[in-house]
Amino acid sequence: MKRKWFSLSPLLLFLVLYLATSLIAGDFYKVPISVAFLVSAVYAIAISPGSLADRIETFSKGAGSTQMMLMLWIFILAGAFAGSARAMGAVDATVSLTLSALPASLLLPSVFLASCFISLAIGTSCGTIAALTPVAVGIAQQTGTDLPLMCAIVVGGAFFGDNLSFISDTTIIATQTQGCRMSDKFRTNFRLVLPVAIAVVILYYFIGRDLTAPQDIPTVEWWKVLPYVTVIVLAVLGMNVTVVLLIGVALTGIVGVWDSSYDLWGWAASLSSGMMGMSELIIVTLLAAGMLAMIKSNGGIDYIIYLLTRRISSARGAELSVAGLVALIDICTANNTVTLITAGPIAHNISRKFNLDPRRMASILDTASCSIQGLLPYGAQVLIAAGLAGEAIGLTVSPSDIIRHLYYPMGLGVIVILSILLRKK
Numbered sequence: 001m002k003r004k005w006f007s008l009s010p011l012l013l014f015l016v017l018y019l020a021t022s023l024i025a026g027d028f029y030k031v032p033i034s035v036a037f038l039v040s041a042v043y044a045i046a047i048s049p050g051s052l053a054d055r056i057e058t059f060s061k062g063a064g065s066t067q068m069m070l071m072l073w074i075f076i077l078a079g080a081f082a083g084s085a086r087a088m089g090a091v092d093a094t095v096s097l098t099l100s101a102l103p104a105s106l107l108l109p110s111v112f113l114a115s116c117f118i119s120l121a122i123g124t125s126c127g128t129i130a131a132l133t134p135v136a137v138g139i140a141q142q143t144g145t146d147l148p149l150m151c152a153i154v155v156g157g158a159f160f161g162d163n164l165s166f167i168s169d170t171t172i173i174a175t176q177t178q179g180c181r182m183s184d185k186f187r188t189n190f191r192l193v194l195p196v197a198i199a200v201v202i203l204y205y206f207i208g209r210d211l212t213a214p215q216d217i218p219t220v221e222w223w224k225v226l227p228y229v230t231v232i233v234l235a236v237l238g239m240n241v242t243v244v245l246l247i248g249v250a251l252t253g254i255v256g257v258w259d260s261s262y263d264l265w266g267w268a269a270s271l272s273s274g275m276m277g278m279s280e281l282i283i284v285t286l287l288a289a290g291m292l293a294m295i296k297s298n299g300g301i302d303y304i305i306y307l308l309t310r311r312i313s314s315a316r317g318a319e320l321s322v323a324g325l326v327a328l329i330d331i332c333t334a335n336n337t338v339t340l341i342t343a344g345p346i347a348h349n350i351s352r353k354f355n356l357d358p359r360r361m362a363s364i365l366d367t368a369s370c371s372i373q374g375l376l377p378y379g380a381q382v383l384i385a386a387g388l389a390g391e392a393i394g395l396t397v398s399p400s401d402i403i404r405h406l407y408y409p410m411g412l413g414v415i416v417i418l419s420i421l422l423r424k425k
Contacts, residue, residue, distance in 0.1 A: 007298030010044035010291055011332060034280055037287040037378070044294040055294070062293020063286045070242075071126070071285060071380055075278045075387065077245035078130035082388050083274020084249060084267060085134060085227050088256030093224035094135045107143065108208035109201045111136055111150070112157045112408075116197065118232060119161025124168070125381050127241035128158040131231050133388040143211050147393070148401035151385040153204065155374060156408030158381060160197060162336075163370045163412070164189055169337050174366040177344025178351065178358040189363040192419060196411035203407060223259065227251045277391030288378050292333055300332065318354045319364060319420045322347045326368040334379050336369035368416050374409030382406075 017036040041059070048055045062068075111132070119128040132154045140150035162168050166182050175185045231248040253267045262270065312318050325346065330339040344365060351361045373379050377399040390397040 005303060006047070007295055007300035008303070009047065010040045010295060011300070013043055014040035014291070034284050034287065037284055037291065041287045041291040041294075044291045048294050048298055058297050059290040059294055062296075063290035065289065065293075068285065068289045072282055073242055074126055074130065074245070075282055075285070075384065076275050077242060077249065078384060078388060079274040079276075079278035079391060080271045081130070081227075081231070081245050081248045081252065081274070082134045082391055083272075083277065084252040084256065084270040086274075086392060087266070087270035088224060088227075088252055088259065088261040089221065090134075090224045090227050090252065090255075092138060093221045094138065094228050097222070097225055105205070105209045105211060107139060107211055108145070108150075108153060108204035111139065112153045112201060112204055115154045115157025116160040119158045120165050124241055125155075125158035125162040126384055127244065128161065129154055129381055129384045130241070130245065130388065131228070132158075133385050134392055135228060137389050137392045141393070145208070145211065146405075147389060147397065149207075149405045151389050151397070151402045152405035152407070155381050155385050155402065156200065156406055159370045159374050159409055159412070160193070163193060163366055170340055170366050170369060173337065173340040173344055174362040177340070177348050178362040178365070179348065180358040180362050184359045185362045185366075188357075188359040189366060192363055192367060192415060193412060196408060196415050200408045200411060221259075223255060224261075226255060274391060278387045280387070280396075284378055284383060285380065288334055295332060312350065312354075315354045315356060316420060316423060318350045318356060319361070319423070322350060322361065323364055323368045323416055323420065326365060327372045330369055330372040331376065334373075334376055336373040339369050339373075340365055364416060364420070367412050371409045371412035371416065374406050375403055375413070377403055 014036050017039055045052075045055045045059055048058070050058075115128055115132055118131065119125055133151060136150045136154045137147065139145065140147045162170060164186060165171060166186070171182060171185065175182050178185075227248050230251055231244055234244045234247060249271065252270075253264075256262050256267055257264060312321050322343065325343050326339055329342050330336055333339055333342075347361055347365055348358075350356075351358060374381065376382065379399075382399045382402055385402055386397045386399040
């Protein structure tokens with residue numbers, strides 16, 4: 001038992017390093033997460049049992065798992081698309097179109113609702129963020145809106161669809177593990193999150209009601225908007241996100257060369273620049289995945305599950321335990337899909353024991369996972385937004401800067417807790 005508790009020490013070390021360096025730097029939101037993960041990953045390998053070769057192999061398998069590699073491909077393609085689209089002027093053209101079509105006071109709510117709709121249609125938060133973040137960054141620069149706030153609006157809306165979409169992997173896992181229909185879970189889940197979404201839209205309206213759109217909006221070069229429109233339409237139609245991004249990359253080359261925005265070599269250079277802009281994001285993902293694989297192999301995840309479920313005595317306590325279980329596993333894995341795969345069967349057993357509604361349990365599982373995932377500075381969604389925003393402006397954008405403005409995931413966490421505490425007996 002002591003060994004299992006000790007296996008969680010790399011995660012605790014990461015949190016301590018992150019907080020300690022924040023205090024030293026005097027700014028919690030400017031600490032390089034990659035350094036904290038590097039030290040914690042080395043420590044995780046050092047304290048694990050077995051030969052050094054076996055420990056490194058475990059770390060490498062976790063970092064190089066199929067799921068992680070797919071995520072990295074999305075990062076690389078998203079960076080390439082963002083870099084080439086920006087170089088050919090697609091971002092500027094899309095921003096000009098948005099500014100000319102919408103009143104400035106509605107820009108922030110409109111970006112949030114667009115992110116909600118796209119993510120609901122395509123079922124992936126990462127794909128939504130990859131498609132919308134460059135446009136949101138351009139709007140922020142043109143209107144003087146805080147850049148992390150604009151990124152947070154996109155990320156928050158992306159979790160709306162990730163939580164509700166019929167083709168979202170988290171929805172599929174939550175309903176399958178609890179034995180309920182997706183349509184039933186959708187209705188239960190929608191009633192739970194709708195007040196949060198409405199409140200966030202109203203909040204964004206008041207935050208952005210004094211925005212002033214630029215007076216001299218450039219003429220919209222509509223053909224340069226085609227790459228973004230194509231990516232969004234194909235994503236909404238359900239095409240695989242990697243294929244969508246590949247088509248987007250190819251389209252930026254075709255339009256950019258035809259428009260003389262750059263030649264073939266200039267297009268290649270913009271692709272390279274965009275991919276390199278995602279390098280820190282890729283490093284953080286690899287280090288986090290490897291470290292968390294070491295924690296899991298040493299029994300840390302199983303120990304967390306044991307601690308949370310050993311003293312359940314009521315229906316309300318059962319639901320709180322499931323929500324807490326989801327939170328802790330997601331903090332350890334930084335992946336809400338893996339979290340639901342791990343927590344789902346346990347939640348089903350708890351649900352049967354206390355005769356709980358499987359629709360409600362599936363809703364709590366999915367909503368709690370989206371809330372925690374959205375508030376992790378090393379979560380894929382926040383890292384993608386920070387990476388794309390930083391690549392667009394040529395500066396580092398801290399994930400924690402974005403998290404300060406993630407009102408929708410914060411609201412999801414609050415509504416889940418309130419729904420459990422105020423539940424009928």
